[in-house]
Amino acid sequence: MTPAEMKRFRLRLEQEHADTLQQIEALERHLAEDDEFDETLADQNDAATRLVDQEETSTESAQLQAIVAQIDKALARIADGTYGVSEISGKPIPLERLEALPSATTLVDE
Numbered sequence: 001m002t003p004a005e006m007k008r009f010r011l012r013l014e015q016e017h018a019d020t021l022q023q024i025e026a027l028e029r030h031l032a033e034d035d036e037f038d039e040t041l042a043d044q045n046d047a048a049t050r051l052v053d054q055e056e057t058s059t060e061s062a063q064l065q066a067i068v069a070q071i072d073k074a075l076a077r078i079a080d081g082t083y084g085v086s087e088i089s090g091k092p093i094p095l096e097r098l099e100a101l102p103s104a105t106t107l108v109d110e
Contacts, residue, residue, distance in 0.1 A: 016067075073103065074104075
């Protein structure tokens with residue numbers, strides 16, 4: 001991988017990192033707003049709907065946090081010079097795979 005390609009991937013990962021953190025913050029604000037919502041709900045259906053929404057939001061936040069961890073790992077691999085090489089086989093990860101998933105650490109078939 002050329003230095004220019006490495007820089008392009010680093011910048012892309014940094015942007016994805018920032019974007020994902022913003023999404024997490026928005027979800028956390030949404031959860032906080034739900035907590036401030038008037039506890040005297042009109043009926044049990046409203047309470048159930050609110051609970052389902054909170055669970056979905058929490059699940060989405062956890063998924064986004066996992067993505068941030070993957071991005072952090074990819075950025076660390078760039079820093080230590082192992083980015084673009086499979087953690088399992090040591091073979092180069094094709095640029096097409098990295099274009100599709102810049103945080104990839106393995107080949108598709110591994």
